Amino acid sequence: MTTDAARRVVEPVKDASHGRSPYQRDRARVLHSAAFRRLAAKTQVHMAGTDDFLRTRLTHSLEVAQIAREMGTRLGCDPDVVDTAGLAHDLGHPPFGHNGEAALDAVAATCGGFEGNAQTLRVLTRLEAKVYGPDGGSVGLNLTRAALDAVAKYPWPRRPGRRKFGVYADDLPVFAWLRQGAPAGDRCCLEAQVMDWADDVAYSVHDVEDAIHGGYLTLEPLVADADERAALCADVAAVYSIESPDYLGEVLVDLLADPVLAPLAHYDGSHRAQAALKATTSVLTGRFVSTAITATTARFGPGPHRRYAADLVVPRPLRARCALLKGIALRYVMRRADAQGHYERQREIVTDLVRVLAERAPEGLDPAFAPLWRAAPDDAARLRVVVDQVASLTDPSAIAWHARLVG
Template sequence: MSGQPPGSLADAARWVEEPPKDTGHGRSPYERDRARVLHSAAFRRLAAKTQVHTAGTDDFLRTRLTHSLEVAQIAREMGTRLGCDPDVVDTAGLAHDLGHPPFGHNGEAALDLLATPCGGFEGNAQTLRVLTRLEAKVLAPGGGSAGLNLTRASLDATGKYPWPRRPGERKFGVYADDLPVFEWLRAGAPAGGRRCLEAQVMDWADDVAYSVHDVEDGIHGGYVRLGPLLADADERAALCADVAAAYSGESPADLGGVLVELLADPVLAPLAGYDGSHRAQAALKATTSVLTGRFVSAAVAATRERHGPGPLRRYAADLVVPRRARAECALLKGIALRYVMRRPGSVDRYVRQRRVLAELVAALTRRAPDALDEVFAPLWRAAPDDAARLRVVIDQVASLTDPAAVAWHERLAAGMRAGDGISGGWEIPAG
């Protein structure tokens, strides 16, 4: 923390004090944090939560679980090269998506609208809630849950958006009723929502994994073909407009120049004519490895150039990502957006997913607490008002995997009338 040396007692402190463990075994507090996330129920559920493609539709494709493992590996390598504690950045990578609901970002947008009366929904704020309240591991002195009770440093490293909801902003990292633990973990941090270096490393690792691997999945699935981009200037312009609107502060014209050079890069040549053969898969994997290494090395080199040698941790430095690397990464994300997330049939699928969540929230609101599981029913009974009870229902739905959300909907909400005012009028997000 600001004013605290790296590895200080303040960094290793936990919200609820715990007796010493593993005496003589030498495990650090951050190694314990990593193990707690890895063994959590919330982490296991990521195996059946959508990344980009719907979970379970293809054995090759990534889920939130495999994505999180890849983010953790990239973050650990990058953080180690910068001098961060490797287990802190690894823990942040493993944990960063624990709060994501069924159906990926589409489900996140749906729950945000449904949760308006209790302050909205955001996957990163939900991650903090899972880590500090919802996951079963440690009990507070009063008998309530302290979640996994991770160290201050690890909790801070998971915070992509370390601030409450702000007017006009979609991204935030804490709900109002989680402010006490949030203020504890941010004690001593610089004002203004500055993120610690480990959180910045995790965030860039997330962008790198998301951009490179989702394009890999799209090419393997036959959704992404580079031929039209190479041949059609209008298609390139349309892609750059999508990227400028969704992922980048650069103009479409500036992105266009980067895109032309990226498409001409020999590293992408093996992607043309992909046929799914062993040779083609090996070439595709080689391309993803080169791109990942390029983006990681660019950030490490630029950060070292600014901050010099020696270990960099917590608030001693900020991650520096060169403009070119950010633009290339954003363009790859845009390729997945345009050709995978917006492929034919996507709009109808997104509407069905949102209807499932809307009707499920409505059914649980009517039938709580009996319809809630054993974790959430007591929380609903203890809630002081309707907004707090709605938050419990949202927590329940957000915890479900994609298949579980469908099964719960079929059991509890099948046959609900469209005229109930809970299933129409959805605006499909850009991504």
């Protein structure tokens, strides 16, 4: 077995007569996991269950996987590796999306903080129930090295000046194992880069689609008001892009003038309007995918490319367009004035749950987490178990637990 297909705990070969690859098994393990099912009731941008049209973390993950699989296949990656990465990339997200993530990071300061990508690694390699090692400890889904590396969008521990990171201190041993064979430094494998770009594409295009359909967003103020365009570009430069607001402003003018956005101007929710909106999202997604593939093969050749044989090339204007679409959802949906009280309440729920469960553990924890709390060697490790418990909850479960435990 190749190093890429190795698992931390050796398992008997299955389905060899049917040609089922280790990476197909990885994909199936993620797809059938409890953590994946829970994504159906976790917030993407809008709270899960508030509208039948809007996306959840589950539908977003399925869309990321589809985009990543298509991109990866065209570049020569193993399609099941990039598909698995797309399905798995958000397994560590807590209830209430990035809002819940920020609240958990604050309350977990004494045990190393919280980050959704680091939590994803923890879910895949420790928390999800599937395989135990010879020492009696859980190794999670026991995915192959290639699959785990493909999920590692941020392959480094927490560092000053970096908001994102991909591994907690107590998960460094498995992180070192999955990074064997990787070049020195923080470089992601090609499959992780493909998944990351697929995530950005799905996030940017589909969140704008949801916002238009939900009536939260209209593009007229941006088209008509130069000051509003400047404010948006300042938001994007601060949150999503390394580009200057001036450069983003130039790209934004071109983006707003693109005829493909015309159906967004007078959306009324009718069947024909929905079809036009879907056509817009399809065209934008196709452009983001095809342009990156063309740029990558122009630099590295036709391939096939996988692992560390090439890097994904995303042209500067394309990346800026994607960041601007993400910024539109940020400014006009997530930061809208009438949502702020709702967000504050979500953070209170998450913070209260950690506090109350830390006081009542282990009795207040699920049976899967109570033994981990008892085995934890110190207060920081016990707090991490409580954070793991809260992060595992769906949006409705977090609300129900809060009502039961706090009132």
